[in-house]
Amino acid sequence: MWRLFRPRTGAASASTLAARAIVPKVPGRQTVIVQRVKISRPRFRPRTFFLGAGISLVCWQMYWSTVLNPFFRHVDREYESLSVAEKKALDEEMDEEAEPWFIPFPFTTKSVDQPPYKGSDPEWEQFLKISRDKETQLQMRSQLSQRVKAAVEDNPRITASGGNPVRIRRYWLDIDFPYRPPPVFYSSGLLVQGDGIYWSRQEVDSFAVKRLEKVLWPQAMAVSTWAFASTLFKQHFTAISRALGFESSKPVQPFPPIRGGNVQQKTQGPLPSANRQTPDGTPAENASHDVSKTADSRQTDGPESGGKTNFVRDVAISHAEGMKHITAGPVREFWKKLSQTWWSPNRYPPRGCVLVSGFVECEMPKAVVVIDVWGFWNPKTKMFDSDLTYMRLRRFQPKRQGPLRA
Template sequence: MFRLFRSRPNIMSLGRRVNGISLSHTPSPEIIRLQRVKVRRKWFKPMNFVIAGGIYYGCYRVYMSTIFGTLNQWLDESEAQLSEKERKELEEDIEPFFIPLPFTTKQVEPLPYRGSDPEWQTFIKISKNPTLLRDIESKLATICRMALEAHPGVMHKYGKDPKVVKYMIDIVFPSKPPPTFVRKGFAPPPFSPMSPRKLTCSRIAIDEEGISIEEHPVSSLDVFRVRRILWPSALAMSLWSFTGALMRQNATAAAKALGYEPKQQPTMTMQQTMERIHQQLQKPQPKTDSKAPSSLPSTKSQVFQGSSADPTSPGAPASTGSSPAGVGGPLPAAPNAAAGKQKSAREIYGVKMAQEHTNGPWRAFKQRLVQTWRPLRDYPPRGSISVSGVVELDTPRARITVEAFAWWDPKTQKFDGRSLVLRWRSIRPKTQNPLR
């Protein structure tokens, strides 16, 4: 029935369809036209921001009412059941937490001691006790002697069993305590079970009073450790020496590969030694008397003449039929070499080549690290006494003078090991030989 509504074909166009005649304005189906269209969307739509904000706020309110509302209700019920004694114990057990802020650490110079301070009163008591002062001086000299005994290189070169000959030590009472360090951070107000609490959607628990940024003291040793980690000057200088030595070595190797031989230094002790050994090996050996009884062959002759030895002799190894005796024969395997043993990392060819290639730069790295590395020093405790001077020790082959600087803590009656500094001042050998 719907065929009646179809459009009838034009009678004038039947001839063009049959004969293939096309008008000039009719486009050819073989021509394809491409047009590039850049679609730009409007990036700012206020309605999208309004809808997203409404959705986030709704999720926030649902989360607060379901999670934190239940916790607040449970805490209120638990507080109502606590007695006064339990509340006091809870106040004592709870420790306030502190979240430090980075790069807020600063050094604070303390004020000088007052005459009424307990540290100053302790200084007065110690100054009036000459026996204790002499005991402090002798303890510092003993520490220098023990440090010298613990040095294997000095003991091996100048002899063991050092003895304290004399010492000159000064004891100084400081007028102010050592500096301190403080840093800022987040700290909640003091907790009280009687005050109402309310948990909020934050990473830190906050009371109704809010949260504050306070300054808390920090250990000076921790500050020095963080500084060394953030600014590793000794490691950076050592890596610079390693890189420089490696680059020079690679440049020298590349120059040799291109045919350029750098001039060698005229004074090279190792080269002169090798040339001397080579000349000694080239000298003709003296002839031995033929009438003298022949001794057993040396190890060197056995090694070089083992391939041409008589196979019938009991000391010669039996040769296989597949390989003839001579220079081309296989080398004997080591007696302790286990067949099928897995090679270690050091025996791999690539690892060995890398070790040989980086041997010189690694030596430069270690030498620079030893020169620049210094152990961490800490400030002494508050109320410590400065003890410094020179200690002379006697060994079987030298007189050694050591400079010492330490802090003596009256509370522990000991020297503070973190702030102890010992330096070599002089080493005087008892018998000195000329260098030439």
């Protein structure tokens, strides 16, 4: 049965090849050419190996004799010049184990949510003490309001409009106890120790994580650049549509204003007669002659045609002025969007901190200012951290208002 599947040999195969050769080739078809390629490994050549080893040895010997050996000899001389006490202190310092150095890698940071507080946790017990102590709560609110007052006094723009001194009029501050600690960030990287280098996963600072995220994902810069490009495109599109007549342009004055109208009016007046004299006593003809001479001298003060001019500088200045005029509006949109979307990264508070938030109203001689504020009070230090206190101007109300138009 398997004979039916065997390839034909002999006359049958020859006839098949002949038939294929006789059949005319279709111009649309292409002949497939199969080539055999043999990949051979490069042979080991002792000559190349020994030549490279010799060159490397010579380079190492030169580097050792010119750089490393003089440096080590200098260190030995400095060590020998030390006293016995200094040598002992240096040896003790070298024997101490150095702190490991961790190098985090980007795109390996992960945020891990912490479990909620338990009733037996020391942080929750501290929260219970604060909730029952009214004096501590009053102290927390007073500290935060005083920080707001100091910030208003140090702001030159607010004090320039409202004046000094600043007095706390009233405040509304709430105290909130968090149910769980802030998340913890872990990053993978290289851990350099005295006995070697290891791949490790360590806890990193939340502020460093936020700063790295703003560098790797510049959202504010991307949005501002998009605002610049879109404004520039709209400006060019409007100019092209006006040039093609699809949009009504501004009415053009038929005759531009003529400068020096007084001079033309003077020249249209009656010419001085020959018998008239000028105030300095000269005849009117001489005066008119002097005027014509001064006019001719003013005309000849400019550069003559064919004189030397800095053409490249003039063209560069004109192009720079044109680009500055074209990009003035888009640049304003860029800085406006950047000021709206850019903010400094906020760090998470330490474990066990209490949130105090609300508003503080400050009275000034000329205005009343309302400041939104939120800060984290640390029970261990019993203070507000300046890096964890945030403020925002909600309202600036002048005491006396006048109309904008007379």
